[in-house]
Amino acid sequence: MNPSDKTGVICEINGPIVTIELAGGCLGEQVKLGALELYGEIIALNGRHAIVQSYESTEGVRPGEPAVGLGWPLSVELGPGLMGSIFDGVQRPLTRIALESGDYIRRGISLPALDRERRWPFTPCADLEPGAQIEGGAVLGSVQETARIEHRILVPPNVSGELEEIAPAGEYDIESVIARVRDAQGNSHRLRLYHRWPVRQPRPYRRRDDGVVPLITGQRVIDTFFPQLKGGKGAVPGPFGAGKTVVQQQIARWSNADIVIYVGCGERGNELVDVLETFPKLIDPYSGRRLMERTLLVANTSNMPVVAREASVYVGLTLAEYYRDMGYDVVMLADSTSRWAEALREVAGRLGQMPVEEGYPAYLASRLAAVYERAGRVETLGGGSGSVTLIGAVSPPGGDFSEPVTSHTKDIIETFWALSKELADARHYPSIDWVTSFSKHVKTAAQWWHLEVGLDWGRRRDQALGLLARDAELSRIVNLVGPEALSDAQRWELEGAALIKEAVLQQSALDEIDTFCSPPKQYALLDLALHLYERGTDLIRLGVPVIELQRLPLLAKLRRLKSIYSNDQLDQLQAFRQEIDQTLEAIQLDYAKQG
The missing domain is CATH 1.10.1140.10 (Bovine Mitochondrial F1-atpase; Atp Synthase Beta Chain; Chain D, domain 3)
Structure with missing residues (x-):
């Protein structure tokens, strides 16, 4: 649909919540707001009026300015060039934005997540010939993204049919068409080195499997006492100053996952700056090469727009599922899910939704469960095996583990690394409390330890x-x-x-x-x-x-x-x-x- 056919007008502004008049708008559709062209997302519809949550500050935007529906939901670009990148909460490339906009992100700035000019050496699968029947998730070929990561070019999950043609080996930019597929209805789909996927829609898979191998983090209190399996769900709750960020950074640095995705969701800027400055200098203990060759960072600090904070977790999850579908073991660290939940609370309050526990919306528990359930070890559409391990930090006010976010999270996850302020004050780090913490993976991990390390x-x-x-x-x-x-x-x-x-x-x-x-x-x-x-x-x-x-x-x-x-x-x-x-x-x- 041509965006000019869906031009509306801004009617009312309430912080990040903007009411627009837009004919034909769809729930979840992305919208550009005002002369600044701020990006937002339709979260409710009421006749010809749509309620939009803006990913940026609406300061200076006025009623009467135009609003344009883009025709697609918040989506991410999935293709070569992701590894080693630093994105904001809606997948804008911060490194390239810094070159164009300076230290502060100019409102309305929009750059594609993936570099359109860089060319990649594409090698098609040897057994693929025109006329073959292919399904979503099939591997078309590969690109050597970094020295360690072979980026497998996948058929999008929603495309299947007869392969009409496939490009020969050579160098291509990501917009180049490398294959054509004709579906059962006779429609021809042009496939490129990348495709887009809506972040709030989990990527499909064939079957969910149980975890069998522990995620080795190199931290004794975790690996030895409260192990986490690859494909598991874990949480690191703790009060301010107990060391949640350091625990997550240690896991990001030293875990034996193939891919690490670190999502800084509403944390203090100085902590994320430390991550952004130190990670590019670190050496991967498993390969001896730069750690960023298998790491991807999503940075959304506490002074960034609250709605983009809520979106950043979904962006990180979709990126993790994409590499999972290639057959990799991915660990995603969200720091912190409390800030994410606070974003839900603020938006719900501006929408006038009924608050329940401590002002959080009634759907907090179901949203948390939906996020954590996107972790797991699966058989992919292509027939391989991959996993997403999700570990979220939780920041209960005053260290009260009975508050809603921590208590709901505890009901969902399988590994609970509770941080203690008393241990932190005694300079005992990691300050994981061995009395309160638990792991449901001990029996499975014991089998691995029995075979690999020690009988006892x-x-x-x-x-x-x-x-x-x-x-x-x-x-x-x-x-x-x-x-x-x-x-x-x-x-x-x-x-x-x-x-x-x-x-x-x-x-x-x-x-x-x-x-x-x-x-x-x-x-x-x-x-x-x-x-x-x-x-x-x-x-x-x-x-x-x-x-x-x-x-x-x-x-x-x-x-x-x-x-x-x-x-x-x-x-x-x-x-x-x-x-x-x-x-x-x-x-x-x-x-x-x-x-």
């Missing part, structure tokens, strides 16, 4: 969590009556729990050696801490005073091992186990002689 991972993990639970009970007694009320065995339990906390759970993101911990090293550190505790327990039963064990230099050295030995120095960690045995055996012999 499940048992050792349970022993450590049991020791930490007893520590919580004993600590309450100590706070009431002091440590003298405890027996030597109980005081040694406190010492053993402290070893677990400091030698295993604590991990510095700024430590060059300890920022990333491989699964074998994680298991080795956990096993060493428990081994020292168990050998000490045997000595306590023989009558060795707990104070003598607490004075052993072994304890301080064990706490430092994580920062002394790298992931490749497992032999040195095993040598420390022998040092533990020799030292404690000497103490046992001394007490045996005295007896």
